[in-house]
Amino acid sequence: MIPILFIITIIAFLFVHLTPGDPIRIMYGAEIDQETYEQMREREGFNDPLVVQYGRYMYNMAIQGDFGQSYRTRSDVSEEVLRRFGYTFILTILSMFWAILIGVTVGIISATKRNSILDRLGMISTITALSIPEFWFGLMMMQIFAVQFGWFPTSGSGTWLHLILPSLTLGFGVAATIVRFTRSSVLEVLREDYVRTARAKGQKESVVIWSHVLRNALIPVVTMAGLQFGFLIGGAVVVEQVFAWPGLGSYLIDGILTRDYPVIQALILLFSFQFLLINLLVDISYGFLNPQIRYE
Amino acid sequence: MLSRKGIWLLIVLSFMFILAACQSNDETPNDESNNGVTEEEVNETENDNTNAGNTNDNEEVNNETDASSESGGEVTVGIEAEPTSMDPHNTTDGNSATVQSTMFEGLLRFDEDMNIVNVLAEDYDYSDDATEVTFTLREGVTFHDGTEFDANVVKENLDFVRDSENGLARSSFFSFIDEVEVEDDFTVTIRSEEPNSAMASYMAHSSAAMKSVDEIEKKQEDEDYNLDREGAVGTGPFQFVEWRDSEHVIVEKFDDYWNEEELARVDQITFRPVQEASTRVNMLQTGEVDLIFPIPTLNAAELEEEEEIDLFTGPTTDVFYIGMNFENDKYEDLDVRQAMNHAVNKDGLIAQVLDGYGTIADSAIAPNVYGYSGQPIYEYDVEGAQELMDGSEQSDGFEATLWTRNSTEFISVAEYVAIQLEEIGIDVEVQAYESGTLFDMLDAGEDTDMWIGRWSPGTGEADYGLRPNFASDRVPPNFNNSGFYINEELDEMFDEALATPDEDEAMEIYAEIQQKIYEDAPWVFLHIPDAIIAKNRDLVGIYVLPSGAVNLNLAEFQ
Numbered sequence: 001m002i003p004i005l006f007i008i009t010i011i012a013f014l015f016v017h018l019t020p021g022d023p024i025r026i027m028y029g030a031e032i033d034q035e036t037y038e039q040m041r042e043r044e045g046f047n048d049p050l051v052v053q054y055g056r057y058m059y060n061m062a063i064q065g066d067f068g069q070s071y072r073t074r075s076d077v078s079e080e081v082l083r084r085f086g087y088t089f090i091l092t093i094l095s096m097f098w099a100i101l102i103g104v105t106v107g108i109i110s111a112t113k114r115n116s117i118l119d120r121l122g123m124i125s126t127i128t129a130l131s132i133p134e135f136w137f138g139l140m141m142m143q144i145f146a147v148q149f150g151w152f153p154t155s156g157s158g159t160w161l162h163l164i165l166p167s168l169t170l171g172f173g174v175a176a177t178i179v180r181f182t183r184s185s186v187l188e189v190l191r192e193d194y195v196r197t198a199r200a201k202g203q204k205e206s207v208v209i210w211s212h213v214l215r216n217a218l219i220p221v222v223t224m225a226g227l228q229f230g231f232l233i234g235g236a237v238v239v240e241q242v243f244a245w246p247g248l249g250s251y252l253i254d255g256i257l258t259r260d261y262p263v264i265q266a267l268i269l270l271f272s273f274q275f276l277l278i279n280l281l282v283d284i285s286y287g288f289l290n291p292q293i294r295y296e
Numbered sequence: 297m298l299s300r301k302g303i304w305l306l307i308v309l310s311f312m313f314i315l316a317a318c319q320s321n322d323e324t325p326n327d328e329s330n331n332g333v334t335e336e337e338v339n340e341t342e343n344d345n346t347n348a349g350n351t352n353d354n355e356e357v358n359n360e361t362d363a364s365s366e367s368g369g370e371v372t373v374g375i376e377a378e379p380t381s382m383d384p385h386n387t388t389d390g391n392s393a394t395v396q397s398t399m400f401e402g403l404l405r406f407d408e409d410m411n412i413v414n415v416l417a418e419d420y421d422y423s424d425d426a427t428e429v430t431f432t433l434r435e436g437v438t439f440h441d442g443t444e445f446d447a448n449v450v451k452e453n454l455d456f457v458r459d460s461e462n463g464l465a466r467s468s469f470f471s472f473i474d475e476v477e478v479e480d481d482f483t484v485t486i487r488s489e490e491p492n493s494a495m496a497s498y499m500a501h502s503s504a505a506m507k508s509v510d511e512i513e514k515k516q517e518d519e520d521y522n523l524d525r526e527g528a529v530g531t532g533p534f535q536f537v538e539w540r541d542s543e544h545v546i547v548e549k550f551d552d553y554w555n556e557e558e559l560a561r562v563d564q565i566t567f568r569p570v571q572e573a574s575t576r577v578n579m580l581q582t583g584e585v586d587l588i589f590p591i592p593t594l595n596a597a598e599l600e601e602e603e604e605i606d607l608f609t610g611p612t613t614d615v616f617y618i619g620m621n622f623e624n625d626k627y628e629d630l631d632v633r634q635a636m637n638h639a640v641n642k643d644g645l646i647a648q649v650l651d652g653y654g655t656i657a658d659s660a661i662a663p664n665v666y667g668y669s670g671q672p673i674y675e676y677d678v679e680g681a682q683e684l685m686d687g688s689e690q691s692d693g694f695e696a697t698l699w700t701r702n703s704t705e706f707i708s709v710a711e712y713v714a715i716q717l718e719e720i721g722i723d724v725e726v727q728a729y730e731s732g733t734l735f736d737m738l739d740a741g742e743d744t745d746m747w748i749g750r751w752s753p754g755t756g757e758a759d760y761g762l763r764p765n766f767a768s769d770r771v772p773p774n775f776n777n778s779g780f781y782i783n784e785e786l787d788e789m790f791d792e793a794l795a796t797p798d799e800d801e802a803m804e805i806y807a808e809i810q811q812k813i814y815e816d817a818p819w820v821f822l823h824i825p826d827a828i829i830a831k832n833r834d835l836v837g838i839y840v841l842p843s844g845a846v847n848l849n850l851a852e853f854q
Contacts (some may be wrong), residue, residue, distance in 0.1 A: 023733025031388035033468040074524035246542035
């Protein structure tokens with residue numbers, strides 16, 4: 001993992017520094033004169049060769065544990081990332097909870113009652129949920145449940161009520177994907193010999209589904225959910241923006257728009273690390289779901 | 297056996313999810329991973345929902361909602377973007393300036409009509425040759441940290457900000473100062489090397505704010521002291537409480553404010569950055585915020601219908617224009633440039649693209665800029681424009697590329713202009729870029745053709761409105777003369793105007809400069825957008841400065 005992360009630091013560093021756009025120019029516009037501009041560049045070390053800048057970055061990060069200060073708001077990046085990670089984590093967990101709850105339930109129903117009205121309805125809703133842009137869906141949820149009914153606050157953070165709308169918005173999109181995965185996977189497993197055997201043994205249908213079908217069918221679903229979790233934990237850019245949720249997604253967007261190098265670099269590194277970690281966890285969980293899967 | 301294990305596993309898994317979810321819900325307010333969102337914040341958010349504050353903390357506030365004499369309560373403001381600093385000396389953006397204006401004051405300020413009024417100064421006088429301006433300071437002013445305001449504070453502040461070693465964004469703004477001299481405890485003189493009749497208006501700018509000397513000393517002693525986040529100690533009616541990135545900036549009433557007549561009417565102001573405009577509008581409708589700005593013109597029309605909401609509009613100091621690269625032969629002929637100006641229907645642009653929220657730009661600077669002088673505009677006249685084109689060096693028309701920022705506002709203006717220029721044989725291709733990238737391309741100055749720009753002088757006066765855009769020494773990589781417009785006559789007039797001690801004479805020179813620029817048409821002059829602010833009808837005492845900054849110091853609930 002360490003060598004991969006090391007390579008990622010290089011890529012992240014090059015990525016941000018080779019992107020056109022100048023943090024100082026963006027931050028202060030043309031309000032500062034050339035002299036002040038040059039001084040600020042010098043102060044931030046932008047005039048040094050890239051290798052020197054990278055070395056300094058690595059030294060500060062790896063040796064001093066210092067991810068630097070945001071150019072945009074002058075706050076400490078590591079503190080800020082940690083704080084926002086909390087927000088993103090809570091939002092992700094709750095969204096995944098909705099997604100799995102809705103996704104797996106609807107998926108199983110769709111598969112076992114294949115071609116019934118319920119199945120059709122389920123499939124239509126998933127296609128709809130997949131096609132609706134999150135942005136619009138979020139604003140609609142806000143319009144209906146916050147503005148019209150006044151049940152939830154429109155945006156921001158602070159109480160658990162603030163979580164509901166953004167997590168539902170996020171969760172629905174993921175749920176749709178999970179429904180489709182669960183359905184096709186369950187259908188596939190239903191055709192397996194051991195399911196026929198189980199039924200032939202005269203086991204109850206519910207037992208067949210729960211213990212024979214699901215255990216095998218859920219493996220691709222878990223992979224899928226893990227991947228989705230990985231995406232969400234990287235901050236849901238659109239939803240966070242719409243609901244003014246102070247998570248990592250909005251941090252990344254603000255960072256990119258203002259070329260806030262320390263912020264972007266820290267986030268890329270964090271997201272990569274999360275992905276590596278989640279992949280590992282997903283692999284391990286296969287073993288739990290199906291003990292036949294073993295790693296040497 | 298196996299199957300039972302499987303079921304258990306599933307149950308445990310789903311429990312974990314439920315548990316995790318519940319836990320996170322319950323603990324959000326105090327959760328460690330949240331770094332302790334404080335009780336206050338929870339209360340405050342509840343207040344947002346109920347608008348005036350119904351929690352225990354604010355019992356008194358509630359009882360007073362009908363009594364207008366001693367009001368109180370908390371104002372929540374939805375702003376477009378997060379402030380970048382709490383230090384007026386290191387700020388160039390409007391959001392930061394709006395937040396800071398509740399906490400900081402300078403010697404002078406601009407009022408709603410762009411007149412200079414005294415704040416921490418009681419009086420000021422120019423020397424006869426306009427190289428000196430002497431301020432008599434107000435006595436009995438205390439900073440939020442209890443320190444006294446006096447002449448030494450002024451000197452320390454100005455010396456600190458203009459010392460380029462300190463790396464503050466506004467250091468060049470104060471480069472006109474040669475020396476600050478303390479005459480006595482409450483008299484201070486600012487000297488410049490050249491005569492400078494704009495000194496008072498510079499000192500009325502929001503960045504000429506005074507902060508406590510203690511803060512400056514902290515920074516001098518400790519290089520790592522973060523003035524941007526911690527140093528917000530001014531003399532204003534509100535004092536700094538907390539700034540949490542992407543969440544809020546909170547300021548509270550300062551009880552020892554020197555001007556008892558203008559003591560804050562509310563106990564607290566919370567600024568919440570909400571980038572998505574539709575969300576800001578929704579928040580105002582639910583009463584979670586009391587005031588929002590800016591607002592897209594489309595939403596403005598919709599909000600105008602709402603009973604509970606007041607809409608304010610007023611011209612900003614932003615001028616939208618199409619710039620062109622003079623290194624490119626296409627734009628050499630004055631006829632071509634004037635034809636382009638005539639070809640664009642400014643009224644149509646304002647009506648269709650801006651939903652009516654704007655005015656035609658009749659100079660290179662906006663009417664609210666100090667030193668403005670309006671010119672007879674280029675009337676919309678396609679036939680006249682075509683005739684000019686026919687008689688010019690470019691009678692066959694030409695192809696051009698128009699660079700724009702990728703925001704909806706800019707793109708729709710660019711598209712509108714492109715269509716109209718096609719009428720006179722200019723085949724325009726609109727290319728949209730993210731603004732950071734666009735700045736880079738313009739500063740490089742290599743492939744610039746036409747671009748759509750927006751300029752507002754941060755100082756609110758003519759020199760800053762004109763010089764960066766039209767002076768020969770401001771061509772790339774310096775900013776902002778991205779079109780390499782060279783006019784030596786203007787260069788001399790810029791210096792002459794600054795060196796003229798008599799204000800009226802200086803204004804005349806600026807008027808002449810503006811006339812020359814408008815006639816020479818180095819830009820296609822477009823429009824000045826309106827600032828649009830919407831607020832809860834019960835909130836009063838707010839005014840909007842011509843710079844577009846919102847003054848909340850006297851806000852109160854009816």
